[in-house]
Amino acid sequence: xxxxxxxxxxxxxxxxxxxxxxxxxxxxxxxxxxxxxxxxxxxxxxxxxxxxxxxxxxxxxxxxxxxxxxxxxxxxxxxxxxxxxxxxxxxxxxxxxxxxxxxxxxxxxxxxxxxxxxxxxxxxxxxxxxxxxxxxxxxxxxxxxxxxxxxxxxxxxxxxxxxxxxxxxxxxxxxxxxxxxxxxxxxxxxxxxxxxxxxxxxxxxxxxxxxxxxxxxxxxxxxxxxxxxxxxxxxxxxxxxxxxxxxxxxxxxxxxxxxxxxxxxxxxxxxxxxxxxxxxxxxxxxxxxxxxxxxxxxxxxxxxxxxxxxxxxxxxxxxxxxxxxxxxxxxxxxxxxxxxxxxxxxxxxxxxxxxxxxxxxxxxxxxxxxxxxxxxxxxxxxxxxxxxxxxxxxxxxxxxxx
Numbered sequence: 431x432x433x434x435x436x437x438x439x440x441x442x443x444x445x446x447x448x449x450x451x452x453x454x455x456x457x458x459x460x461x462x463x464x465x466x467x468x469x470x471x472x473x474x475x476x477x478x479x480x481x482x483x484x485x486x487x488x489x490x491x492x493x494x495x496x497x498x499x500x501x502x503x504x505x506x507x508x509x510x511x512x513x514x515x516x517x518x519x520x521x522x523x524x525x526x527x528x529x530x531x532x533x534x535x536x537x538x539x540x541x542x543x544x545x546x547x548x549x550x551x552x553x554x555x556x557x558x559x560x561x562x563x564x565x566x567x568x569x570x571x572x573x574x575x576x577x578x579x580x581x582x583x584x585x586x587x588x589x590x591x592x593x594x595x596x597x598x599x600x601x602x603x604x605x606x607x608x609x610x611x612x613x614x615x616x617x618x619x620x621x622x623x624x625x626x627x628x629x630x631x632x633x634x635x636x637x638x639x640x641x642x643x644x645x646x647x648x649x650x651x652x653x654x655x656x657x658x659x660x661x662x663x664x665x666x667x668x669x670x671x672x673x674x675x676x677x678x679x680x681x682x683x684x685x686x687x688x689x690x691x692x693x694x695x696x697x698x699x700x701x702x703x704x705x706x707x708x709x710x711x712x713x714x715x716x717x718x719x720x721x722x723x724x725x726x727x728x729x730x731x732x733x734x735x736x737x738x739x740x741x742x743x744x745x746x747x748x749x750x751x752x753x754x755x756x757x758x759x760x761x762x763x764x765x766x767x768x769x770x771x772x773x774x775x776x777x778x779x780x781x782x783x784x785x786x787x788x789x790x791x792x793x794x795x796x797x798x799x800x801x802x803x804x805x806x807x808x809x810x811x812x813x814x815x816x817x818x819x820x821x822x823x824x825x826x827x828x829x830x831x832x
Contacts, residue, residue, distance in 0.1 A: 448495060450712070450719075451715055452713060452717055452729075453500055454468055454716050454733050456504050459573075460574060461572070462572060463635075464635035474512070481715050485516075488745070490524055493710060493712075494525050496700065497530060498520055504540055532554050534554045534556075537576060538576040546587050550591055556699075557593045558597040559588065562600060565611055597624055598624045599627075620668075626680070626698075627673060629681070662814070668681050682695065705721075707765070713728070714729075716732060717731040725750060727747050730746050760831070762778055767810075767823065768820065773811070794827075797816070
């Protein structure tokens with residue numbers, strides 16, 4: 431397989447902001463997940479009112495918004511009228527552009543065709559389905575509450591309800607996973623022709639039950655070599671099915687008439703690109719993060735504390751940090767390298783009044799010699815091999831700043 435970078439147009443950050451709503455409810459918490467969630471759904475109505483109230487406490491007149499993203503947790507556990515109420519408050523409070531991307535994450539087993547139809551009617555135009563696997567024993571290992579047949583049904587129902595911008599999430603690197611079982615997952619996913627696929631490598635986050643099991647030898651993780659093979663299998667298979675990788679874990683379906691030329695980029699997650707391009711975004715709900723360069727702040731990570739603060743008329747911000755120029759540079763490098771577009775060097779130089787090649791010159795040539803990175807005058811990006819070593823490559827570049 432060739433280690434060539436895909437050809438893409440360069441991006442400039444748009445400066446248009448995004449809204450993220452964290453829905454902290456789950457039927458059961460997955461053992462690998464380190465996002466904040468609880469299983470007590472009795473407080474859902476109070477939580478919904480608190481999120482709407484937080485929006486009314488947040489004045490952002492200078493911003494236009496073109497994305498709203500409901501993540502979790504399991505946003506599909508909220509009833510449709512609650513989601514509609516939150517979207518309504520967002521429209522009242524903020525300048526939301528018509529035809530904005532409004533995404534809802536759903537878990538199979540928590541949705542019905544009627545729900546999908548109702549989501550359509552309240553303005554949700556992008557659906558992201560957390561399938562993770564179409565193989566039951568893998569779902570069991572991941573602690574998912576749905577079965578493979580639930581997953582297939584949910585995807586089919588989303589289509590029947592009229593969603594024409596649908597993403598499917600899958601996980602690879604599961605202990606015991608083989609190339610053929612992973613290919614089976616990918617093949618089942620593309621049968622539905624989703625506009626977007628996210629293929630995440632299973633990571634063992636500290637503090638999660640799965641990481642504790644790994645440390646105590648309950649299971650044997652897949653070797654790095656096998657995970658690398660699965661990553662390469664992913665690229666090869668999806669490229670052959672008309673999907674283009676635009677970020678380490680993310681692929682968009684490209685219309686056949688645009689293949690070979692610049693992708694139309696219609697199906698990229700507009701919201702997630704805000705994180706990678708350092709565009710402003712504002713989070714609502716417990717543990718939600720917000721970013722408005724150079725300031726990052728995040729909410730308290732407990733829904734009960736969050737509700738109490740809002741009831742007391744206080745904004746639920748836990749902490750705020752002003753990023754230094756060096757921290758902003760590190761983020762620009764790390765986030766830029768996550769994308770197949772890579773780092774726009776002219777934009778970097780302009781933004782930081784610096785010379786990218788001067789700052790990182792030695793590391794760039796070492797990384798190029800190792801086949802991990804390509805750099806021209808205009809652009810610096812990871813090779814396919816380099817994408818497997820994103821953190822290590824970033825660390826080598828960051829060392830140049832010290």
